[in-house]
Amino acid sequence: MSESFTAKDVAAHNTVEKGLYIIIDGDVYKLDQFVDEHPGGPKILKRVGGKDATKQFWKYHNEGVLKKYGPKLKVGTVQADAKL
Numbered sequence: 722m723s724e725s726f727t728a729k730d731v732a733a734h735n736t737v738e739k740g741l742y743i744i745i746d747g748d749v750y751k752l753d754q755f756v757d758e759h760p761g762g763p764k765i766l767k768r769v770g771g772k773d774a775t776k777q778f779w780k781y782h783n784e785g786v787l788k789k790y791g792p793k794l795k796v797g798t799v800q801a802d803a804k805l
């Protein structure tokens with residue numbers, strides 16, 4: 722499944738109840754099913770719900786993490802011309 726989102730669409734999904742979308746490198750990940758199994762804990766993920774978390778992501782993870790979890794969690798991409 723790969724959809725095209727605006728940053729506004731992503732911002733609307735900012736809680737677990739709303740899907741908990743985050744942006745990493747222009748890709749959109751839906752983390753509502755993943756928060757409770759996140760090794761870094763649910764709190765830190767909830768804090769970046771609806772936002773671009775690229776910087777925070779690369780601070781704590783390497784590419785292997787996206788290779789492993791990306792296919793399961795990625796729901797689409799952000800339209801380049803629609804950044805907030």
Ligand code: HEM
Nearest residue numbers: 750759760761765766769774777778781782783786790794
């Ligand atoms: C698609 C989104 C994410 C996935 C799949 C993910 C997955 C993981 C995994 C597998 C680990 C275990 C360590 C490792 O294998 O490298 C981890 C640790 C961690 N993650 Fe995430 N994570 C995501 C997003 C984030 C975001 C956005 C943040 C910060 C806002 C974050 C903060 C952390 C922290 C603080 C740790 C613990 C690092 C440590 O113990 O050294 N994660 N995450």
